[in-house]
Amino acid sequence: MGEKMSRKPYVREVPKYSWFFRRPRYMRYMAREVTCIFIGAYTLLLLVGVMRLSQGQAEYEAFLAALRSPVSVVFHLLALGFSVYNTATWFNVTPKALPVQIGEEFLPGGVITGAHYLGWAVLSLAVLLMAGVF
Amino acid sequence: MAKSNKPIIWGTFAAGGTLSAFVTPVLILLTLLVALGHTPEMLAYARLHAFAAHWFGKLSLFAVISLSLWGAAHRLRITCYDFGIRADTLVATIVYLVAAFGSVAAIVYLSRI
Structure with missing residues (x-):
């Protein structure tokens, strides 16, 4: 029925594979979305690490040795960049995702975002301390 | 009312996204140090094995691995x-299966430590 009502249907042309190059906003969206490729790949690497850890000392140490390669350094740097970007985008929407209402007023978004960044910094430092990096 | 699996998928996405927002960067930093030849003490076999042998260590590793996998799978x-791949049912089946297998594998490996 809908088809008969419109004599000249407007078909908006959207390139299926390259639409996100059109605006910086779309590019930022896609940059955020592709972070999942690096986070997913890195998580699978962690899973392999746990597997090697469960197999014994020799196997685990071979896994650590295998991490020492230029390809691995490049992968880690890319993954680090994308994961930090993911964290920033995730925290920046927290005022929308977790609005805090006190009485009639809403807590300013900056406070919620700031609290997340602070928590992130404290947690990261704690992990680095626990791991004996410092 | 029609039942939907959206709350479950969204729940793991939100939990996985939040957890990986907080911990993934610092974990990558730790293994980056390994890649650069400065293995942190914690990642030495004896220390990490002791950590993973404790129930808290197992739970942390399982939560990080499984929730990050589910979060990444949903976003992927x-x-x-x-990116123009419109075979959603096929894609969804593959990514969620990988996340499910990864979660089960994590339980199996952690139970052996």
Whole structure:
């Protein structure tokens, strides 16, 4: 029925594979979305690490040795960049995702975002301390 | 009312996204140090094995691995669609299966430590 009502249907042309190059906003969206490729790949690497850890000392140490390669350094740097970007985008929407209402007023978004960044910094430092990096 | 699996998928996405927002960067930093030849003490076999042998260590490792996998899987499904791969059912089946297998594998490996 809908088809008969419109004599000249407007078909908006959207390139299926390259639409996100059109605006910086779309590019930022896609940059955020592709972070999942690096986070997913890195998580699978962690899973392999746990597997090697469960197999014994020799196997685990071979896994650590295998991490020492230029390809691995490049992968880690890319993954680090994308994961930090993911964290920033995730925290920046927290005022929308977790609005805090006190009485009639809403807590300013900056406070919620700031609290997340602070928590992130404290947690990261704690992990680095626990791991004996410092 | 029709039942939907969206709350479950969204729940793991939100939990996985939040957890990986907080911990993934610092974990990558730790293994980056390994890659650069400065293995942190914690990642030495004896220390990490002791950590993973404790129930708290097992729970942390399982939560990080499984929730990050589910979060990434859900986002990868959307990303495939955005890149023009419109076979959503197939993509969803593959990514969620990988996340499910990864979660089960994590339980199996952790139970052996």
